[in-house]
Amino acid sequence: MPQPTVDRGATPSSTGFPGPLAPAEMRTSNMSLLLRHLRRHGDRSRAQLAAETGLSKATISSLAADLTERGLVRDGRLVRGAVGRPGLPLTLDGAHVTGVGVEIAVDYLALTAVTLSGITVRETLTTVDAAHLGLDAVLDRAAELTRAMLRSLADADASCVGITVAPPGVIDYAQGMLRFAPNLGWRQVPLVAEFAARLGPLAPPVRLENDAKLAALAEFARFEGTDVVDMLYLTGETGVGAGIIADGRLMRGWSGFSGEVGHLPLDPAMTLCNCGRRGCWELIVGLDAFLRLVAPDPADPLRDPAAPLEGRLHAIRQRVDAHDEAAMLALETITQHLSTGLSVLVDVLNPRAIVLGGYYAHFGDVILPGLAELLAQRRMDAGSGVELSTTRLGMLATARGGALLALEDVFDNPSLVPSRP
Amino acid sequence: MPQPTVDRGATPSSTGFPGPLAPAEMRTSNMSLLLRHLRRHGDRSRAQLAAETGLSKATISSLAADLTERGLVRDGRLVRGAVGRPGLPLTLDGAHVTGVGVEIAVDYLALTAVTLSGITVRETLTTVDAAHLGLDAVLDRAAELTRAMLRSLADADASCVGITVAPPGVIDYAQGMLRFAPNLGWRQVPLVAEFAARLGPLAPPVRLENDAKLAALAEFARFEGTDVVDMLYLTGETGVGAGIIADGRLMRGWSGFSGEVGHLPLDPAMTLCNCGRRGCWELIVGLDAFLRLVAPDPADPLRDPAAPLEGRLHAIRQRVDAHDEAAMLALETITQHLSTGLSVLVDVLNPRAIVLGGYYAHFGDVILPGLAELLAQRRMDAGSGVELSTTRLGMLATARGGALLALEDVFDNPSLVPSRP
Structure with a gap:
């Protein structure tokens, strides 16, 4: 279970430096560093990236090529640097990569899709009476809404890298289970498996996370800067x-x-x-x-x-x-x-x-x-x-947080996104 | 006020990558990275460090030279690499750099000095009845013990980079004050200034930190690995x-x-x-x-x-x-x-x-x-x-944590330690 993290680009003294990594982890971490650097600072030439990260130019070029193949960055418009030859800047290209959050609440279903650049591109909010409908019908309905959103994203050439489901109760993270929904009486529901089965074998991975944690993630974006x-x-x-x-x-x-x-x-x-x-x-x-x-x-x-x-x-x-x-x-x-x-x-x-x-x-x-x-x-x-x-996010806070959490995986490990054809 | 951090070298997905840094901060951060890498993984040749950190060999050489001048690393014994020429490994050289922690408790004064490599080299524990002695006498006594410890460290060619004082009450971090010691009735004590004045102008910087936080830092070392x-x-x-x-x-x-x-x-x-x-x-x-x-x-x-x-x-x-x-x-x-x-x-x-x-x-x-x-x-x-x-650290837990906290500044910013003559 990957740990959700939010990188706020705090100063080195407040975050410490990353744990020194085993050699095999370095390439992934450097790709991650580059992606987060672009998210925070905006477009950057390869020369600037080398100067600002301390990575060698050869490393930067190789990482940039890799990220480009995966559709995570692209060459932006020509800019003239302060010294030397003008360089093509790299820019974050999140349009084709999205995360989806699904909140299953006692009273409603909320779904949100967000791109790698943080833009909400799809939203759905539906009233349900979960206690009355019962578990299976609620899951059917949530999965149906999710499938529709995934289809609509695919039609727009935007693939979904992951789905976070927020259930209305206590999660067993290791087992992917809803352990207990006290206000619905649901117990020991293998929610990841049930949801994934309804989405079919080609759907992106499903994980569970607590509604409060996801809403906090979504809300925290407001304090950026x-x-x-x-x-x-x-x-x-x-x-x-x-x-x-x-x-x-x-x-x-x-x-x-x-x-x-x-x-x-x-x-x-x-x-x-x-x-x-x-x-x-x-x-x-x-x-x-x-x-x-x-x-x-x-x-x-x-x-x-x-x-x-x-x-x-x-x-x-x-x-x-x-x-x-x-x-x-x-x-x-x-x-x-x-x-x-x-x-x-x-x-x-x-x-x-x-x-x-x-x-x-x-x-x-x-x-x-x-x-x-x-x-x-x-x-x-x-x-x-x-x-x-x-909050200003209303009932969509948790779903938006779920989408952001799914995307954090890409910022942690950009190689999760396959190369584009 | 620098933020104390503990680098446990967690996996990239659990810590996230560091916030992207402004160019001016990169050299410091890379020195910090190198120092922490050596602390965690032990001796490393320059070639290994380049491979493992992704930094260029030129950067590694330059950083290593800088760290050597400051007495933070030194060349170790010759090792033969897997391929290519054998390289002299760098090794953490903490013997000349220490942090000191001073706990002023209601019942005792505890002092500890720890080297950059985490070894306790001095310890003092003295019973005092702070309520009976009164503020000035307690500070006099604590400063006297600290001066003695600093002298003894200097005699052993070990300079102290910082002193953390843990007072028996609520701290005003911004003002360097003990705001209120409920069990002693002390109020609004400008503790950093009072302590620094007693130590004299050549003493290392003094900061305040809460006893529980420092004890936690010291205790956490037990869970290393x-x-x-x-x-x-x-x-x-x-x-x-x-x-x-x-x-x-x-x-x-x-x-x-x-x-x-x-x-x-x-x-x-x-x-x-x-x-x-x-x-x-x-x-x-x-x-x-x-x-x-x-x-x-x-x-x-x-x-x-x-x-x-x-x-x-x-x-x-x-x-x-x-x-x-x-x-x-x-x-x-x-x-x-x-x-x-x-x-x-x-x-x-x-x-x-x-x-x-x-x-x-x-x-x-x-x-x-x-x-x-x-x-x-x-x-x-x-x-x-x-x-x-x-705890197994007894009454010295807080003082040891204070020493570790002072040293974290060096791991965050190795350039705090001046070049050795």
Whole structure:
């Protein structure tokens, strides 16, 4: 399982230099270096690349030829260098290489295709009621949408190098399984195999990744070029999870389970959770808790899981705009509980920025000011406040992150992309 | 403030490649690459280095000459290469370059000097009662010990490139200040300036770093060559803090405050803490909590802060070995409270290994089995248990980490070391 990484081009002192590599790994790493260099700095002549990377000109020429054959770079327009002969610059040629992200959520399916240069070229968002449809029908539907996207990419001469699926539960990375989806009751689903079987033998490789980690990857792109390299993304669905970017890189933890914050023991009432523990944080800050606070009557249409979530949130937003007391009080309670858990995460992780996703993003104007104040009250580190915001990527954040993650493999190892005919 | 990093030489896919660098930074980075390559792989001929790094032979020769002049590498014994002429191998020559770490704790002063090749060449541990002595006298004493160590290093032709001081409280990194030492009442101490003034104008640069982060750095060296790249170190003094190694690198957080776990709100009694918050974890798992449990009578000599801590812990160890009921019960309570906080940290960080330092290290055989069981009960990630252990570095862990951190600057930027006459 390749480790997702985000290269933010931080200074050498903050990232350290790469681990010294075995000889066999050097060519791949140098191709990777070149590709990332072009992504960050834009077009570069071979002479410039040699000067800037310290690689020999012969090495640069050989690597460039290789990358060109794979359709990852091409010769750009002629530029005149400061000294010597003008050189043809290399330019990143990502148009023919894409990654695809697929989020299977409790309420919807989201798909996104992104090119090597980071441009979103396809997007699909479909409401589903996964609990009602059942596992097989949901997978059928997700695979059908994916096949359609792959066909459409192929028609545009854009091949897909990998698919990342974000399932609505706990992943077994080693086995490619969805171990447990607490809010759907699905258990031990061999998701990679099931999905790959539905896509057919010619489809690109499928991997699984956690929704919060993927949304964090997608969101972090917003901070490109800023000094924010420590970021926390909090999802806000029925479940709550965190994606952690530390020093510019996605933090996965040993077995991929970093950021499992939804089950921190922070509910003083110690209510029993679907996960088997008591007092889990998501029981007091998750979507269900919020809906119960806004609409205490279980028969309230706002509580109907078959109704599209966006519509229900829109209706609540209207109540908030009309200063409906129950809705405002609900947000106040959620804000209070959010601050308890977030201050734990601030103590442990010391992020520069916290981004709230999910349903929180619909109420940022109401939640964020109070949250900032509550966090400030608990702060040890008086000189520096954390920057709070809500996501702008909406329900496509996770799918976009999935596409970016699939593409990171190419930046890590450009030889994954075959030579073009 | 340079960012401390640990280069574990992880695979390219787990660390990503370095951020592409501006041309001016490349020479420094390549010198750094060469130095780390030699540290990891041992002696290498120039031809091997060129083949393995992809740098041109001319670049390697020039960098090697530069590093030799600075006394960081030297020509080793003749070796015969597989093909071609035999080449003189380069070898890391760290003997003349050292880093020094100084821990100013509530109960003791610890100093360590380590060479570029990671060998500890000087160590000092002195009991002090900082609260009784007062700030100035403690700094005088620490500076006196440091000066003596620097003189002794100079006599052995080993220059010190930097000094890391670990103060007993919250650091203001930007100002080089000890902002607040809750257990001593010291506030706003310009520690870098005070220490540097006592060392005189010819002394190497002084920086501050948190004790838990430094101990984590020192401890992490134990996992060299293993697949453990996600580690958590927990200090156990009057205060409790965590040092986090994520994917082989020290996690500092935005402003250096990651791992401030001592003040997580985990004490159900919500007792008021010196920090101003209530319910802080260290109030129920810190050294004071433990001593109160073992010796409820405040007049018990075990509670006397003027008595050397090691002696008191030794006395408690004897009681434990004799199965003294109060002592065993105290450890059971501490274990229970440790598990609450550690399971939070496991959820957030998903470490492979947790190392307990401080007083916990004296009772690992009693604490660890129960702790492992309690953590397993709460685990979401059923397939994988975290590896628990206690430190073997004793009270010198932090000082050793400080020395290593000072040396990381040389690995990041070898040109910090001047050419030798």
